[in-house]
Every structure is written in C-alpha cells, then in structure tokens.
Amino acid sequence: MVELLESKKISLYDELEKIVLTSSFSNLAYVDGRKTANKLGFDIWQDLKQIYSEEVLKRKLKIKDLYTDSQAFPDFMFKSISQDNQLIGGEILELKDSKGGGIASFNSTIPTEYKTLKEIERLNGSKGKIVIKIAEIFDKNSSDPLWKTYKRKCFYLIRTHKTDKSKIKVSIVDGAFFETIPEEKLISLMFQNIFNKHAKEYHIPDTVKENASQVFQYLTDHSLISFSQDIPKASIKPRLRIMAEAKNEGNPHWEKYNIPSRTLNLVIKADSESKITREIIEESKLPIKIFTINHQNDGEFLVFSYRVR
DNA sequence: ACTGCTAGTGAGGTCAATGC
DNA sequence: GCATTGACCTCACTAGCAGT
Numbered sequence: 001m002v003e004l005l006e007s008k009k010i011s012l013y014d015e016l017e018k019i020v021l022t023s024s025f026s027n028l029a030y031v032d033g034r035k036t037a038n039k040l041g042f043d044i045w046q047d048l049k050q051i052y053s054e055e056v057l058k059r060k061l062k063i064k065d066l067y068t069d070s071q072a073f074p075d076f077m078f079k080s081i082s083q084d085n086q087l088i089g090g091e092i093l094e095l096k097d098s099k100g101g102g103i104a105s106f107n108s109t110i111p112t113e114y115k116t117l118k119e120i121e122r123l124n125g126s127k128g129k130i131v132i133k134i135a136e137i138f139d140k141n142s143s144d145p146l147w148k149t150y151k152r153k154c155f156y157l158i159r160t161h162k163t164d165k166s167k168i169k170v171s172i173v174d175g176a177f178f179e180t181i182p183e184e185k186l187i188s189l190m191f192q193n194i195f196n197k198h199a200k201e202y203h204i205p206d207t208v209k210e211n212a213s214q215v216f217q218y219l220t221d222h223s224l225i226s227f228s229q230d231i232p233k234a235s236i237k238p239r240l241r242i243m244a245e246a247k248n249e250g251n252p253h254w255e256k257y258n259i260p261s262r263t264l265n266l267v268i269k270a271d272s273e274s275k276i277t278r279e280i281i282e283e284s285k286l287p288i289k290i291f292t293i294n295h296q297n298d299g300e301f302l303v304f305s306y307r308v309r
Numbered sequence: 310a311c312t313g314c315t316a317g318t319g320a321g322g323t324c325a326a327t328g329c
Numbered sequence: 330g331c332a333t334t335g336a337c338c339t340c341a342c343t344a345g346c347a348g349t
Contacts (some may be wrong), residue, residue: 071320107320126318126343228317276349
C-alpha cells in the first residue's frame, strides 16, 4: 500500500474503491461494486472471461448483469488461505467515506469484530446468496466444509474530511474498535433505553418495568426487527431500521486520539498477534510511525501511520 | 414451464432541522 | 457552533405472482 501511494498510482483523494482495487485486486474474493470497479478500470471477471463467455457466466451465477453495484454487505471480501488444514484470512472490508470529521452512519449492519459467511447470508436477507455465489467462484477454498462458518475478521476503511487537503485522514480499522459490546446485547439495551424514556415520561407500573427488561433480552435480532410490520387494519407498514453513529470514542479519527491529518493508517487491537505485525513493520524500515490509542471502552489499539507528502 | 413485472428489503450518503 | 436526529433520495436483488 505504501509503495503504491509513493508510486503515485493512487492518492488519498481517489475513490476508496480504487485504493482497495489497486492494492488488492488479485486477492479479492468478492467485490460488491462491480459497476463502480469497471468504471475505475477494474474488471473482476477478466480472467473468468478467458474461460467462459459472458452469457455462460451469467447463467452459472443466475444474475442478469455482471456489472452492477449490489449494495449488500460487505463491500469487499478477501480470498481465504488454507494453512495447515485450517482456513485463515478471508477478511471482510467495509468502506466509510465522509466529508466531515465523523464517520458516515452504519445503516442496518452493525459493525462487529468478526462475521461468518453464514451470518452475512442471513443479514443480507433477500439478497443473501449473491455474496456467496460470487465468492465461491473466486475463492479456491470455497469447498472447504468450514468456509461458510469460520470467523472472518472485519475491517473498516474509513476516510474523513475527504475533500479537505489539510484535514484528510484514511485508516483501515479493526472492527473491534466499534464493537465494544456484542450486537445482541446492544439491540436489547437499545429497546431498554427506549422503554426507560417512556417510563420517565409516562406512569408505568413497577411490575411492568420488571417484566419489560426480561422481554427486551429476547429482542436481539436485527434481521427480524427490520422487516416492515404488517399491522391489521393499518394502511401503512412501519419499518424499523437500526442505523448507528460512531461516538467520538468509537471514531479513530477523533482529535483526542491524535492521528495526524494527511495520513494512511492501520488501526488494530494491541494483542499478541499485533506484536508480530509491529515487528514486521519495524524490521521493514518503511517510513511508518507506530503509536497507541487508548480506546475508552476497549483497551489499547496500535496505530501504524504513514504520512503522505 | 417460462417470462416479465413489481413489492419488499438491504444499503449508501448527504443535508436540514433541532437541541444543547 | 457543534452534535444529534430526522428525512431524503437512489439503486440492487429476489421472491412470488400473473399471464402466456
């Protein structure tokens, strides 16, 4: 990535998609924005087209158009690697681009540290199969029995102040930075919060309050919540969607975390594995600064920071 | 059995209004 | 003045239905 930036093939102002495609094209098992990629000069089907015609590919995959932006989760998925009979890699990458200093809203998909393909299939609901169908073709390990169920690490490619030359920051962020309590708990606590506000505003008997928090422990599943609700005699169907905004402490680009502007960063949890990354970077003698962020709710994170001239 | 259409759902980003 | 909340608008994919 650093070499690419220095060779001027990409810049921090390019589309985030272009940054990913330029640096990782051959390592990707899934690209959500096939249309966008094509516009940027990347044809994910180029190799397969040597073997099959476009028509055959469409028929095999049961899709009408090879070049659409699915707008499903995730934006990118890397190919898995089989090592000592175990699947590793296959990471998920989501993009978040915004003009201001905050991270663009998470819409419907709550950010997490890990996700399995099975979970992705479910959370994508009616679009559920598309990711798997495409990734199966590109990932040579897709026949492994654990391919759909092993935990994949989620990363977020975050950019803030994207149009401001003096303030721009780009980071690849460990999903753990956002998931400081598990999703199910988050959702049930959200309903609890809503209820508490009602309790303050209206007279709700104490016995009901006690029962209520028990009930909320069972409201945990976003894919069941997000259906539009058919209410007898109602002529509209209300539809709940959980959107989420990163708080300051969940935004690595928060001023207090001191990531400098005009930098490209990798932000990962400081654990035993990250020590290895640290050693590799230190030995590489690349112009990368290493420092730590103390996440208010989730311990220490390591930042590998490269400044763009 | 096949085709074409549409309702339902998932996702994205930005801006306006409101609250503190 | 900045953060939070509400709203807007767009597009893709699938299931299921109606018509042939």
